[in-house]
Amino acid sequence: MSEVQSVKxxxxxxxxxxxxxxxxxxxxxxxxxxxxxxxLANGNADPAVRSFVLIGTGRNFMAGADIRQFGxxxxxxxxxxxxxxxxxxxxxVAALHGYALGGGLEHALACHYRVAARNVRVGLPEVSLxxxxxxxxxxxxxxxxxxxxxxxxxxxxxxVEASEALRLGILDExxxxxxxxxxxxxxxxxxxxxxxxxxxQGDVLKPLPADELAALFExxxxxxxxxxxxxxxxLHALALVEAATSMxxxxxxxxxxxxxxxxxxxxxxxxxxxxxxxEREAAKIPGTSGLAQPEPVRSAAIVGGGTxxxxxxxxxxxxxxxxxxxxxxxxxxxxGLKRIRDNYAVSVKRGSITQAQMDERLAKIxxxxxxxxxxxxxxxxxxxxxxxxxxxxxxxxxxxxxxxxALLLTNSSAIDIDVMAxxxxxxxxxxxxxxxxxxxxxxxCEVVRGSATRIQTIARTMKMAxxxxxxxxxxxxxxxxxxxxxxxxMMTEMMLMLEEGALPEQIDRIMVxxxxxxxxxxxxxxxGLDVSYEGRKRRAAADPEYRKLHIPDRMVEMGRRGQKTGAxxxxxxEGDRTPHPDDVVKQVIAEVxxxxxxxxxxxxxxxxxxxxxxxxxxxxxxxxxxxxxxRASDIDVMWxxxxxxxxxxxxxxxxxxxxxxxxxxxxxxxxxxxxxKRWKPSALLERIAASGGRLRDAVPPQ
Ligand code: 3HC
Numbered sequence: 001m002s003e004v005q006s007v008k009x010x011x012x013x014x015x016x017x018x019x020x021x022x023x024x025x026x027x028x029x030x031x032x033x034x035x036x037x038x039x040l041a042n043g044n045a046d047p048a049v050r051s052f053v054l055i056g057t058g059r060n061f062m063a064g065a066d067i068r069q070f071g072x073x074x075x076x077x078x079x080x081x082x083x084x085x086x087x088x089x090x091x092x093v094a095a096l097h098g099y100a101l102g103g104g105l106e107h108a109l110a111c112h113y114r115v116a117a118r119n120v121r122v123g124l125p126e127v128s129l130x131x132x133x134x135x136x137x138x139x140x141x142x143x144x145x146x147x148x149x150x151x152x153x154x155x156x157x158x159x160v161e162a163s164e165a166l167r168l169g170i171l172d173e174x175x176x177x178x179x180x181x182x183x184x185x186x187x188x189x190x191x192x193x194x195x196x197x198x199x200x201q202g203d204v205l206k207p208l209p210a211d212e213l214a215a216l217f218e219x220x221x222x223x224x225x226x227x228x229x230x231x232x233x234x235l236h237a238l239a240l241v242e243a244a245t246s247m248x249x250x251x252x253x254x255x256x257x258x259x260x261x262x263x264x265x266x267x268x269x270x271x272x273x274x275x276x277x278x279e280r281e282a283a284k285i286p287g288t289s290g291l292a293q294p295e296p297v298r299s300a301a302i303v304g305g306g307t308x309x310x311x312x313x314x315x316x317x318x319x320x321x322x323x324x325x326x327x328x329x330x331x332x333x334x335x336g337l338k339r340i341r342d343n344y345a346v347s348v349k350r351g352s353i354t355q356a357q358m359d360e361r362l363a364k365i366x367x368x369x370x371x372x373x374x375x376x377x378x379x380x381x382x383x384x385x386x387x388x389x390x391x392x393x394x395x396x397x398x399x400x401x402x403x404x405x406a407l408l409l410t411n412s413s414a415i416d417i418d419v420m421a422x423x424x425x426x427x428x429x430x431x432x433x434x435x436x437x438x439x440x441x442x443x444x445c446e447v448v449r450g451s452a453t454r455i456q457t458i459a460r461t462m463k464m465a466x467x468x469x470x471x472x473x474x475x476x477x478x479x480x481x482x483x484x485x486x487x488x489x490m491m492t493e494m495m496l497m498l499e500e501g502a503l504p505e506q507i508d509r510i511m512v513x514x515x516x517x518x519x520x521x522x523x524x525x526x527x528g529l530d531v532s533y534e535g536r537k538r539r540a541a542a543d544p545e546y547r548k549l550h551i552p553d554r555m556v557e558m559g560r561r562g563q564k565t566g567a568x569x570x571x572x573x574e575g576d577r578t579p580h581p582d583d584v585v586k587q588v589i590a591e592v593x594x595x596x597x598x599x600x601x602x603x604x605x606x607x608x609x610x611x612x613x614x615x616x617x618x619x620x621x622x623x624x625x626x627x628x629x630x631r632a633s634d635i636d637v638m639w640x641x642x643x644x645x646x647x648x649x650x651x652x653x654x655x656x657x658x659x660x661x662x663x664x665x666x667x668x669x670x671x672x673x674x675x676x677k678r679w680k681p682s683a684l685l686e687r688i689a690a691s692g693g694r695l696r697d698a699v700p701p702q
Contacts, residue, residue, distance in 0.1 A: 007035025009042060014050045015188045016043030016090075017181070025063035026056040028103045033081035036107070040088050050192035052088065053184045054111060055095040056104075061120070064102025067129065067273055071265055078103040078135030079257060082110035086136075086201060091191045095184035096120045096171070101159070105170075106135030109144065112197045115173045115187050117180045122165050125157040127233040129276065130269030130648065132240055134260035139201070139252040142244035145169045146206025147213060151220055151241045155234050169205065201249040208245075217242050230515045230648055233263055267658070271650035274696070275640055278633035278651060282473040285462060286630060287455045294460035296467055297407065301326055301374035302381050303394055305336025305367070308411060309383035311439030314340055315468045317364040318440060324366045324374050333367045340365060343440070371401045379407035379464060381433055386534060388415060392423040399424035407461055409433040413484055414535055417450030417477040427452035431461050434481060435470075436642045437527055444642035445470040446483045473637045476628035479539070483638040486623055486652065489615035489678070491532075494520060495549040496675075498589055501600035502608060504569040505581045510605050511612075515646025521569035522579050523644075525562035529555055529569075547678065550592045560584075611671070614664050617656045617695070621682035627700035636696070653695045661689035 006022035006029065018039040020026045036054070043049040056062050065078060085092050085107060094100075094108035096116035105122050108114050116122075124141065126133045133154070142150040145168045153160060153168075165171045175183040208216065220238055228234045236259045243252045263269055300316050302309045305327040316323035325340075327333035344358040353361075374380060380402055382394050391412065398408050408430045410420050421427035432448025445465035449458050458474060465472035475482035494507055508519020518526075533556045540546045555561075555568065562568035563577060570579030593600055620635045629635055636651020649655045656664060665685055672679040688695055 005031030005035055007032055007039060009035075009039035011043070011046070011049055012185055013189065014048060014192070015185045016040075016046070016049040016052045017185065018043075018052060018054045020054075020056040020062055021058075023058055025060050025099070026058065026104070027063050027066040028078060029066040029069070030075075033076040033078065036081050037076070037084045040084055040092075044089055049090060051090050051188040052092040053095050053181070053188050054085070054092055054107065055181055055184060056097070058098075060098035060104075061094070061096040061100040062104025062107065063099050064104045064106075064125075065134075067276060070129075070131075070269070070273060077257075078106055079253060082106050082135045085110040086199065088112075091188065091194070091197055093184050093188040093191060095175075095180050096122065097180055099159070101125055102133065102137075103135045106133055106137040106140070109137060109140040109170075109200055110135075112199070113173075113187065113191055114171050115175050115180075115184050116162055116165070116171050117175055118162050120162045120165065120171075120174075121159040122170055123157060123159040124154050125159070127155060127231075127237050128157045128272065130231070130233050130266060130272040131263045132233055132237045132256065132259050134256055136249075136253050136256065138237065138240035138256055139244045139249055141170070141200075142241050143202065143204050143249075144200045146204060147208055147241055147245050148216060149206075150244070151216065151238065154237045154241060155220065155224070204245060213245060230268075230646060232266065232268060236263060268648045271648050271654060274633075274650045274654055275636070275647055278636050278654075279471055279640075281631065282471065282634045282637045283462065283466070285455065285459055285474060288459050291456060291459065294456065294463045295378075297321065297378040297460070297464040299323070299377045300379045300381065300464075301368075301377040302383055303374075303398070304382065304384040305333055305339075306383065306385075307339065308435065308437060308439055309381075310336050310340045310343070311437065311441075312381055312383060312411065312435050313365050314343065314361070314440035315435070315470070317361040319468050320364065321467070322364050322366075324368050324377060326368050326371065326374055328369060330369055333369055337365070337367050371397050375401040376403055377406060379409060379461075381409045381411055382420070383411040386412060386415065388419055391415060391420050395420045395423035395430070399426060405429070407431065407433075407457060407464070409461060411435055414480045416479070417448050417453065421450045421452055428454040429457055431457050432475075432477070432481065433461055433465070434475075434483070436483075442642060443469070443471045444483065444638055445472045446481055446638060446642065447472050447474050448477055448481050449474060450477045471637060471641045473634045473641075474630055475623075475634075475638075476626070478623075478626070478628050482620075482623050482629045482635055483642050485628075486616050486620040486635055486638070487643060489619045490612045491520065492547070492549065492678070493611045493615045495552055496547075497603060497608060497611060498551050499592055499596070499598050500603075501589070501593070502603045503581070503589075504585060505579075506603070507608055507612070510608050513605075514609060515649060517644050525568035525570055525572075525579065526577075528562045528564060530561045545677070550596070551588055554588055554592065555585075558588075610667060613652065613655070614668055614671075615679070616652055617664060618668050618679070618682050618685055620652060621684040621688075621695070621698070624698050624700050625682055625684045630699070632696050632698040650696075653698070657694045657696050661685060661693075661695060665689040 008019040010017050022029050092111040093113045094111040100108050100122045124133045124137050149168050162174050177183045224234050240256050243255050299322045301324040302313045303326045305325045313323045313325050347353045348355055348358050384390055410432050417432050421430035431453045434446040436442035436444050447461045462472040504521035508521050511519045560567045566572050571582040623629050632653040636653050639645035639652045668681045
């Protein structure tokens with residue numbers, strides 16, 4: 001047995017077994033590509049070896065190139081090691097399990113055969129990192145499964161499960177046997193003498209007629225220039241699939257390499273790499289090393305079957321976790337359960353789930369009208385109306401009925417966790433699990449720590465979020481926590497710019513041009529203008545200096561609550577969600593400006609963007625200063641997954657670094673002079689601007 005760094009090689013029954021052993025995910029780190037090539041050379045020179053198996057240890061086959069190495073030198077490229085596999089005189093069988101992604105799948109595609117365990121997930125997710133595959137993946141996959149399927153898989157970057165991968169032709173066989181390695185060795189022995197060796201470098205196996213092919217690429221190009229208009233990588237990926245249908249394999253691979261190099265160090269790719277690691281960093285909770293792994297939540301209850309509660313219940317059911325929905329009256333409960341059924345029915349109609357999946361998910365959800373019915377659940381999430389007394393009542397009740405050790409969670413979006421914790425005799429088990437609407441769709445779960453919350457409670461809630469397929473990020477308790485608190489100033493400035501004469505459609509246009517999928521006013525019309533109304537009233541009552549937002553208040557008072565009332569910031573035709581600018585809004589602006597003597601003026605696009613986002617950057621700095629977030633990158637994760645901040649800009653703080661803290665500070669100071677206290681520069685912003693450091697690396701003062 002020879003050993004080259006993280007690749008092990010052993011001969012077993014005449015089969016050279018090449019094992020990738022590079023924890024945690026078998027990325028193609030230093031030495032892996034070289035190790036594979038060395039093992040192949042050894043085996044091809046060894047008469048005792050008839051064929052090879054390429055397999056990974058641990059949970060995955062291979063997760064692809066080492067993302068940390070991008071931007072730096074790579075002694076051997078994935079293209080080269082994949083080519084060495086394809087050129088092997090003796091057949092190579094890839095034995096896949098867990099994830100086989102990016103360069104991992106590219107190595108498998110270069111093999112002559114692919115067998116896999118049932119749990120395999122394959123894909124070329126490079127576009128989500130702002131790059132294209134560079135190990136021949138676009139050329140081989142297109143030849144293997146045809147341009148139509150390859151285009152969809154490569155441009156979406158999605159993970160493909162075993163049975164679909166088999167149907168598409170990515171896999172040759174699914175091994176039901178528990179011992180993948182043994183089954184792959186047997187497969188390799190059967191394949192040893194079969195010639196010619198199959199290859200994914202020749203003709204396209206599932207070609208399309210020329211006119212269909214042209215139509216396929218034209219339609220895809222059109223759709224991408226709309227949906228991914230800010231991104232280069234998906235269009236480059238498309239060009240590569242097209243190249244696979246018109247160029248020789250070698251020319252296609254050369255083009256792949258060229259486009260990869262063009263993308264590797266773009267701002268887009270750097271921001272997307274940052275976002276990848278920021279998300280993983282957010283999962284790390286200081287103070288938990290050495291503690292036992294948190295127990296999973298196997299059953300949950302939701303108190304309140306309204307829109308939010310129903311969405312959270314769906315998130316549990318979608319992940320196969322039993323969930324009870326508690327509402328006080330049978331009528332309210334029925335209404336809530338009907339909303340859930342209707343939502344699933346829409347998904348079935350759209351084809352995103354099957355009827356059988358809908359039935360399976362609905363079977364996980366049970367309605368109850370009595371607290372006694374939820375006491376045995378591992379976790380409970382309160383999702384009742386945002387009123388302090390009501391929440392305290394609910395928590396006192398939960399304290400009575402929930403089993404010891406259960407997580408007592410609130411979905412409050414702003415109220416101090418301690419207020420709820422104090423209503424119980426177990427404040428250590430109380431935390432926030434703040435979901436974002438629609439809760440079954442939006443990926444962020446902001447986990448909020450009260451002053452008495454045990455760190456184990458936070459760790460278990462984070463695990464729960466992950467098991468729900470959410471991205472968890474921790475915040476400290478304060479009004480609005482970290483996500484909404486950092487976003488509120490942006491929304492406030494937008495409302496105040498309206499008072500000075502900006503229009504919702506103008507601000508929306510600028511934010512969409514920046515990269516948001518929808519403008520904030522159009523989003524507000526969807527979620528309802530009334531949602532933040534109560535919160536503003538509460539803040540105004542608590543703080544005599546609170547700057548009232550007259551325009552949105554007036555809109556709510558006029559009954560313009562958004563799409564649900566046919567009008568909000570825009571007007572909507574019956575049954576149509578297309579927003580139409582509305583002169584009534586202009587009138588409200590004129591009335592307010594007149595009443596309060598606010599001068600009207602025009603705004604440049606830059607001023608609108610900066611005034612909105614700089615206000616939030618300054619607040620995010622205050623949040624960090626006060627220790628209400630563990631790290632700046634957690635706030636970025638919240639913006640990416642909770643608010644649809646354009647991912648190719650990395651996140652709020654990452655974007656701020658690209659503008660430069662001295663420039664931001666100078667502008668914040670000017671607005672401080674002009675608009676007063678709410679623009680007071682945060683000490684952290686001042687410190688970082690003076691030191692030349694980066695906001696994205698900021699952590700709270702120790
Ligand atoms: N490179 C470097 N580190 C990686 C990595 C990679 N490709 N994939 C995962 N990691 C690290 C993570 O940062 C994390 O490190 P940490 O513990 O220090 O935070 C650790 O591995 C575990 O990762 P996850 O927490 O994400 O583990 P999961 O089990 O939840 O998910 C996964 C596993 C689905 C493989 C996920 O990690 C993933 O999506 N990885 C990236 C896959 C990818 O994009 N591959 C393509 C790379 S580009 C490429 O191959 C180019 C080629 O064409 C030349």
